[in-house]
Amino acid sequence: MSEATGAPKISSLPDLFAVAYQIEADAVERYDLLADQMETHNNPELVAMFRDLARAEGIHRDEILRLAGDIDVVARARRLGPWRGGESPEQADLAGAHYMMTPWHALKLALAGEQRALAFFTSVVETAKDAEIKKMAEEFAEEEAEHVNLVHRLLRKYPEPPASWSQDPDPPVAQE
Amino acid sequence: MATVDLRPARKPADYKSEVKAIWCPGCGDYHVLMSFTKAFAELGLPPEEIVVVSGIGCSSRIPAYTNCYGFHGVHGRSLALAAGLKVTRPELTVVVASGDGDGYSIGGNHFLHACRRNIDMTYVVMDNHIYGMTKGQPSPTTEPEFDTALSPGGTGLRPFHPLVIALASGANFIARCFSGEPNETASVLVEAIRHPGFSFVEILSPCVTFRPDEKEWKNLVHPAPVAPTSDPGKAARRIMTDDGFNIGILYRGDRTPYQPAVGQTSVELAELEKDFER
Numbered sequence: 001m002s003e004a005t006g007a008p009k010i011s012s013l014p015d016l017f018a019v020a021y022q023i024e025a026d027a028v029e030r031y032d033l034l035a036d037q038m039e040t041h042n043n044p045e046l047v048a049m050f051r052d053l054a055r056a057e058g059i060h061r062d063e064i065l066r067l068a069g070d071i072d073v074v075a076r077a078r079r080l081g082p083w084r085g086g087e088s089p090e091q092a093d094l095a096g097a098h099y100m101m102t103p104w105h106a107l108k109l110a111l112a113g114e115q116r117a118l119a120f121f122t123s124v125v126e127t128a129k130d131a132e133i134k135k136m137a138e139e140f141a142e143e144e145a146e147h148v149n150l151v152h153r154l155l156r157k158y159p160e161p162p163a164s165w166s167q168d169p170d171p172p173v174a175q176e
Numbered sequence: 177m178a179t180v181d182l183r184p185a186r187k188p189a190d191y192k193s194e195v196k197a198i199w200c201p202g203c204g205d206y207h208v209l210m211s212f213t214k215a216f217a218e219l220g221l222p223p224e225e226i227v228v229v230s231g232i233g234c235s236s237r238i239p240a241y242t243n244c245y246g247f248h249g250v251h252g253r254s255l256a257l258a259a260g261l262k263v264t265r266p267e268l269t270v271v272v273a274s275g276d277g278d279g280y281s282i283g284g285n286h287f288l289h290a291c292r293r294n295i296d297m298t299y300v301v302m303d304n305h306i307y308g309m310t311k312g313q314p315s316p317t318t319e320p321e322f323d324t325a326l327s328p329g330g331t332g333l334r335p336f337h338p339l340v341i342a343l344a345s346g347a348n349f350i351a352r353c354f355s356g357e358p359n360e361t362a363s364v365l366v367e368a369i370r371h372p373g374f375s376f377v378e379i380l381s382p383c384v385t386f387r388p389d390e391k392e393w394k395n396l397v398h399p400a401p402v403a404p405t406s407d408p409g410k411a412a413r414r415i416m417t418d419d420g421f422n423i424g425i426l427y428r429g430d431r432t433p434y435q436p437a438v439g440q441t442s443v444e445l446a447e448l449e450k451d452f453e454r
Binding site for chain 2: 037078095
């Protein structure tokens, strides 16, 4: 089940908790990094949005810690190793960042991450042979589906910007 | 009896400094920084036993963003600085960061001789095929037809082929990575640092500001279809004939690294100081 997605091999319920934890922890780290970038480039609206996204993912991460109980998911995630051939599903694509990006762009990055996470947990549900893993993965998949819907709702508040969104009167590109 | 690893487990965050990285949003170098810290954590080395040396350019900002020892040197001279450091302090892990302008043009000759000397250190070049910091001049790896106001119609010049040159000059480990795959890159860096001798890791790292076309690289890179070889002839054929987007370890040699006996210098420091006083 794991090989197709590049995920670490999930052989037990603790493995699933560890992988789910790592997905959320990676998302927090990535959104904070994007917020830092926007701070450097003086885009305060995006700083706030990426910090909010980091906070939301942090809540999910902590909820997984709670569900995992006595399982040391941090150590287990380290033992399982990184995702191969790319990053974990909710790590927003850094290459999608732009110093003049708008909340719509940030939400599109977030939507893509939530959709990847949904696809991942759905694939675990579809391929897991262990009933416990399947049941827990179903719960995670349901949560991700809720997040996808939430981001869709937020996108209605922030419509797509006009095509000129990246026009900078004082651009860094000196060649043009 | 199995040995027990008593080193404390370290996290990538343990190697990050408090200095916020200043690159353009979307720059591949953010990923490279993550790969550095992930690799250092995997190696479990104390930050004070690692030195990150750099020259000048966007990529060379990286030492400040780690909490390892760092040396932000002069343009193109990072390898010379790092070589001096490593032969006098062989117990340190030395990682050198550079870009295609700093490393292949201004520092091109140092590159050849660092490969030839085979000192035990790792040379990471973040290659974006352009001078980013100075606003988009063609670099040694820029494609001949790349058309800009600074090179109308393109330079028409054959690009430098760093991996082939590294192999011909004697580098002991050669790999190509893509910044957009930080986990894979970190794994390669771990192997590069562990491999004795001069390890050369070229990381394709898109410049989203001056080369937005490089965003397409994520769709062009692919894993090298063959296992690394220790046969330089085979490696040369592979590297010469690949499409430039083959990712992975391409050569793993077995040359003995150069390491003079510590303290074996021809002139004592005090004698040198006297020369300066004259």
